[in-house]
Amino acid sequence: MYNKNQIWREIISNGLEKGISCNEPMKKYTSWKIGGNADFFCTPSHQEQLAKLLLFALEHSLPIYIIGNGTNIWVSDEDIRGLVVRIAHTLDKVEYSDKMIKTGAGILLPALAKKAADRGLSGLEFAAHIPGTLGGAILNNASFGKESISDIVSEITLLHYRKGNIVTLKRGQFSFFYREIDLGYNEFVLLEASLLLSTMDKESISLKIKNFYEQRKTTQPVNFLTAGCIFKNAQEKPAGYLIDKAGAKGLMVGDAQVSTKHANFILNRGHATASDILRLIEKIEKMVEKTFGIKLEREIDFIGLPGYR
Numbered sequence: 001m002y003n004k005n006q007i008w009r010e011i012i013s014n015g016l017e018k019g020i021s022c023n024e025p026m027k028k029y030t031s032w033k034i035g036g037n038a039d040f041f042c043t044p045s046h047q048e049q050l051a052k053l054l055l056f057a058l059e060h061s062l063p064i065y066i067i068g069n070g071t072n073i074w075v076s077d078e079d080i081r082g083l084v085v086r087i088a089h090t091l092d093k094v095e096y097s098d099k100m101i102k103t104g105a106g107i108l109l110p111a112l113a114k115k116a117a118d119r120g121l122s123g124l125e126f127a128a129h130i131p132g133t134l135g136g137a138i139l140n141n142a143s144f145g146k147e148s149i150s151d152i153v154s155e156i157t158l159l160h161y162r163k164g165n166i167v168t169l170k171r172g173q174f175s176f177f178y179r180e181i182d183l184g185y186n187e188f189v190l191l192e193a194s195l196l197l198s199t200m201d202k203e204s205i206s207l208k209i210k211n212f213y214e215q216r217k218t219t220q221p222v223n224f225l226t227a228g229c230i231f232k233n234a235q236e237k238p239a240g241y242l243i244d245k246a247g248a249k250g251l252m253v254g255d256a257q258v259s260t261k262h263a264n265f266i267l268n269r270g271h272a273t274a275s276d277i278l279r280l281i282e283k284i285e286k287m288v289e290k291t292f293g294i295k296l297e298r299e300i301d302f303i304g305l306p307g308y309r
């Protein structure tokens with residue numbers, strides 16, 4: 001493993017230190033408020049800085065972690081060795097052309113949904129209360145009810161950082177699946193996307209947003225620290241149903257608790273650690289497998305867990 005001080009000196013000598021911090025608490029950047037300190041952390045202010053920094057990290061064998069707004073990830077309590085790059089509240093320029101919105105991947109979905117609504121453009125109402133970035137939503141094929149981001153994405157631009165090139169893919173050159181996208185690339189940062197929306201009167205858009213929110217409030221624990229759904233739905237049944245029927249609703253480890261409202265959500269009741277949450281996830285998996293013989297597949301991504309990237 002690398003020498004942190006030596007790497008920091010090289011970051012400075014390469015003129016890359018602007019916007020980079022050392023030992024940055026990841027708790028500040030995860031919706032669960034969990035995670036140890038990242039050795040190196042950056043929110044890049046433009047694509048060029050991002051590309052240079054990632055190249056530096058590759059040349060110095062620093063593990064690289066890309067995050068959006070940290071609303072669907074688990075981050076270990078241990079220090080994160082490597083570089084964490086946060087693409088939220090940055091790379092968020094928006095351009096409009098008729099029914100098309102082209103925007104940076106770092107824009108937050110509620111802000112984007114509002115911009116679309118203000119212009120009488122429909123298609124993002126489902127996302128108005130999803131707290132992630134557009135980039136995270138595309139990577140996870142975020143959805144609510146019967147609507148999903150895959151319905152509206154028409155073009156994607158990514159930085160393929162090992163090759164150092166920027167690639168634009170049109171619809172048809174990538175495939176969406178349930179909570180996944182296949183772009184045909186690894187080691188990339190999603191930079192921007194174009195969304196094709198439809199026109200609708202503003203009152204109807206507001207009503208759709210309101211209805212989605214009512215549905216969310218009734219079924220999900222909206223006023224708690226969570227990371228959205230933990231598991232993908234199984235083919236047989238929704239994960240929340242299986243967890244509930246396996247008897248795990250309300251189960252606690254430390255300050256982490258399976259929501260009593262929607263069993264596919266884990267709440268941080270205030271002082272839960274990443275380790276509490278992980279032990280709870282493992283307990284749920286065992287209980288569901290024992291009860292139904294079904295292995296739940298994790299939806300959230302893990303940073304700092306051996307075996308995961």
Ligand SMILES: Cc1cc2nc3c(=O)[nH]c(=O)nc-3n(C[C@H](O)[C@H](O)[C@H](O)COP(=O)(O)OP(=O)(O)OC[C@H]3O[C@@H](n4cnc5c(N)ncnc54)[C@H](O)[C@@H]3O)c2cc1C
Nearest residue numbers: 066068069070071072132133135136137142143189190228
């Ligand atoms: C209260 C709450 C409600 C939620 N409701 C929903 C819901 O209704 N529907 C739903 O689908 N999800 C929901 N989620 C989950 C989550 O908000 C979404 O999946 C969201 O799209 C994740 O975006 P993010 O920016 O937070 O991604 P992160 O959690 O930061 O990252 C998720 C994954 O995407 C990758 N990634 C993110 N940005 C980039 C990028 N620019 N380039 C390359 N890789 C990137 C990361 O490496 C990671 O693997 C909810 C979460 C919470 C906390």
